[in-house]
Amino acid sequence: MLFFSYFKDLVGQEVTVELKNDLAIRGTLHSVDQYLNIKLENTKVVDQDKYPHMLSVRNCFIRGSVVRYVQLPKDGVDVDLLHDAARREARGG
Amino acid sequence: MSVEEDATVREPLDLIRLSIEERIYVKLRSDRELRGKLHAFDQHLNMILGDVEEVITTVEIDDETYEEIVRTTKRTLPFLFVRGDGVILVSPPLRTT
Numbered sequence A: 001m002l003f004f005s006y007f008k009d010l011v012g013q014e015v016t017v018e019l020k021n022d023l024a025i026r027g028t029l030h031s032v033d034q035y036l037n038i039k040l041e042n043t044k045v046v047d048q049d050k051y052p053h054m055l056s057v058r059n060c061f062i063r064g065s066v067v068r069y070v071q072l073p074k075d076g077v078d079v080d081l082l083h084d085a086a087r088r089e090a091r092g093g
Numbered sequence B: 001m002s003v004e005e006d007a008t009v010r011e012p013l014d015l016i017r018l019s020i021e022e023r024i025y026v027k028l029r030s031d032r033e034l035r036g037k038l039h040a041f042d043q044h045l046n047m048i049l050g051d052v053e054e055v056i057t058t059v060e061i062d063d064e065t066y067e068e069i070v071r072t073t074k075r076t077l078p079f080l081f082v083r084g085d086g087v088i089l090v091s092p093p094l095r096t097t
Helices: A002-009 A079-088 B012-017
Strands: A014-019 A024-032 A038-045 A059-062 A067-071 B023-028 B032-041 B047-061 B068-082 B087-091
Touching: A002 A024, A002 A079, A002 B032, A014 A038, A024 A059, A079 B032, B012 B032, B023 B047, B032 B068
Parallel strands: none
Antiparallel strands: A014 A024, A014 A067, A024 A038, A038 A059, A067 B068, B023 B032, B023 B087, B032 B047, B047 B068
16 A cells, blocks of 8 residues: 555656566556556557657656566655655555 | 654564665666665665666677677666566675776
């Protein structure tokens, strides 16, 4: 739940999603769900010459499981709140 | 508003909890390693790291000599969410370099 809440607070900001197949997509975070599936708007593939697949795609839905990284704005959220939330996060169980 | 946090270390995830706000080393799948400041994590080992250095290791084999050439690619990222299913291990940084 922690990262679901974190991403909800980040909606509207520009992020770069790097997928497990090495494709990187930059766009505005439109929405996220409990599986950390991501919807991006105004998307642009980072290395367009290398990955011409999505030249005309402007909005996309990304399955959470194919994400490797999400590059985030450093000042997106209060870092101290993140630290507190992580410390409180219930154990795996 | 007082928040009570259990300081007892009971299970492996508690060990990671001790490293919040500290720099850590993360070994990932696909021969990748990260070093950065741990800001948050969850039971899936999803993490948020700050001031991250990523190292990707590749081994090339020379066609003629068959020698193995080990190359590393590095890059730095200011703030990164890492999905937990790619994580192999988490540790305090190993100072070998």
